[in-house]
Amino acid sequence: MTLAYLQFDQVSKNFAGVRALSGVSFEAHAGTVHGLLGENGAGKSTLLKILGGQYRPDGGRLVVGGKVCQFGSAADAIAAGIAVIHQELQYVPELTVTENILMGRLPTRLGIVNKKEARRIVAERLTEMGVDLDPDARLIDLSIAQRQMVEICKAVMQNAQIIAFDEPTSSLSHLESEVLFRLVRELRANGKTLIYISHRLEELYALCDTCTIFRDGKKIVTHPVMAQVQRDTLIRDMVGRDVTDIYDYRPREVGEDRLKIVALSGKDSPEANNFSVKRGEIVGFFGLVGAGRTELMRLLYGADQRLSGKVELDGVAVAGSGPSAAIDAGIVLCPEDRKEQGILAQASISENINISCRRHDLLGGLFLRHKKEAALADAFIQRLRIKTPNRDQEIRLLSGGNQQKVILARWLAEPGMKVLILDEPTRGIDVGAKNEIYRIIYEVAERGCCVIVVSSELPEVLGISDRVVVMRDGKISGQLDRANANETAILSLALDKAA
Ligand SMILES: Nc1ncnc2c1ncn2[C@@H]1O[C@H](COP(=O)(O)OP(=O)(O)O)[C@@H](O)[C@H]1O
Ligand SMILES: [Mg+2]
Incomplete structure (x- = not known):
């Protein structure tokens, strides 16, 4: 076994x-991809923030290439050959691709930034890497x-020797992920030490040597x-209990048509x-x-303007067209x-969960309401x-x-709901919680609610x-009952090009 290039030694970190x-x-070795797995909140991102010099550990040490490192800032980590691609991306939105990539290292001539040269360098490297990006785009x-x-x-x-990725694919399409995987493999072949965090087990198996x-x-x-x-061993170790079948499908009696969408179309979704x-x-x-799944759901919910069509619930057309109708x-859409749409950053977990229930619950004393809200949050x-330490923690600290x-809990808790639409409900969510989300979905359906789950998994x-x-391509291309649904049938409906 070669000597480890990167070593974490008794690293600890506390927050209030x-x-x-x-x-x-x-330890992680050069020329390997080392996966980090764990439920949300297990400490993975904190570890990468320590590696990237954003946080200082309270105890323990970091050894890079045989040298003990103490980083006072992110710049120190970069100087030591470490690049961390954080979960929350860190770029300057107003600057161009070239400026962002070469930030702090733009080539100068006589003290003046040589823009043409910068652009040339970046364009050349992007082509080399097979990445299709306009160097001038903001x-x-x-x-x-x-x-x-x-x-x-x-x-x-930056020619980093250690590159760490924190859930890089959570917002990438399949094709974009493929480009990323190819890059990661090339970096491995070039002897880099790679750290890779993801909740997607298939991806981890395909990419990681060690975990x-x-x-x-x-x-x-x-x-x-x-x-x-x-797989089961990994899941058990992450969750701390056996999870035999994370879907745990529960068959149930379904009734009459309850939600009916007729010839619905909109600007971004012209097909009826x-x-x-x-x-x-x-x-x-x-x-x-x-x-076009998200677009269709937004039309159904009234978040986007309709060009045609109507929505019927229990045989009655939904009056009006906006989300409030x-x-x-x-009808509820999560x-x-x-994160962008729903979070009240300064508010507590409890407030973030209860915000939509409050609308329905204007009666009753403040004390009673507080007790009910606390129970729901817990x-x-x-x-x-x-x-979280407790329900009063500010959500931004999670x-x-x-x-x-x-945020998902807020929608799942919505009382009086007849239709629940969940768009990618488990994206970025760990295995143990996924299992629980599915159970809640079954419960909601058992109450007679229509549930629509948009998912790319x-x-x-x-x-x-x-x-x-x-x-x-914006149109429903087919439907399959549970009994007839399988991977091949679904994929052929999703992929077949209309001639
Ligand atoms: N700045 C902070 N203040 C308070 N608590 C934090 C802060 N950053 C992370 N935490 C807490 O530390 C724990 C680990 O978080 P994190 O490393 O982000 O987990 P992961 O990336 O594995 O999902 C969580 O309980 C989180 O709420
Ligand atoms: Mg994280």
Whole structure:
């Protein structure tokens, strides 16, 4: 075995009231990809922030290439050859791709930045890396995936020896992920030490040589050869209990058509689509990124303006068209980008969960309301395994995945709901909480609610849906009952090009 290039030695970190990391030790080798696994809040991002010089550890040390390192800032880490691509991307939106990549290192001639030269260098390296990005584009005009690519290119061009990725694929399409994987593999072949965090097990198996599992701020185990470890073993170690089937599908009686969509179209969704959902039915919407699922749901909910069509609930057309009409009718949409749309950063977990229930609960004393809200918040904190010292913690202090859970809880807790639409409900969410989210979905359906789950995870769609609707190019391309739904059938509906 070669000497480890990177060593974490008894690393600890506390935040007020939270032990984010306690005594974590493991090593990573040059020319390998080392996966970090663990539930939301297990301490993975904190470890990378220590590696990247953003946080100082309270105890323990970091050894890089045989030298003990103490970073006072992110710049120190970069100087030591470490690049961390954080979960929350860090770029300057108003600057161009070239400026972001070469930030602080722009070539100068006689003290003046040589823009042409900078652009040439960046364009050349981007081509080399096979990344299709315009060096002159401002980051603000790029997609999230493209912005992330910029950060990765920046790390590569800084010639970092250690590159760490914190959930890089959570906002990437399949194709974009492929580009990322290719880059990671090339970096490995060039002898870099790579650290890779993800919740997607397939991806981890495909990419990682070695992996370390975290739970509650502690290292549970390091597997020197990830390929030899069973999926169930990984899940058990992450969750701390056996989870045999994370979907745990519960069949149920479905009733009559309850929600009916007739010839619905809009500006971003010009094709007129029809579908219906029965009382108590869970319908999975599958399609490639860009197939138009989110757009169709936004039309249904009234978030985007309709060009044609109507929505019927229990045989009655939903009057009006905006989201408030939908909400009044009992239609609830939990959006894909929950963080951007839904978070009250300064408010507590409890307030973030209860905000929409308050609308329904104007009667009753303040004391009673407080008690009810506290009970609801605690129930969701427990069920979704939201990692927090208590319900009064400000949501902004939670890890990314736990913030997602809080916002999701808000929608799952909505009383009087008849239709629940969840757009990518488990994106960025760990295995244990996924299992609990599925159970809540089954419960909601058992109450007679129509549930629509938009998901890009094929196993998830197959695992929880009573029926699968597939979209392609803005149009519903087919539907399959649970009994007839399988990977091949769904993918062919999602992929087949209309001639
Ligand atoms: N700045 C902070 N203040 C308070 N608590 C924090 C802060 N950053 C992280 N934490 C807490 O530390 C724990 C670990 O978080 P994190 O490392 O982000 O987890 P992961 O990346 O594994 O999901 C969580 O309980 C989180 O709420
Ligand atoms: Mg994290």
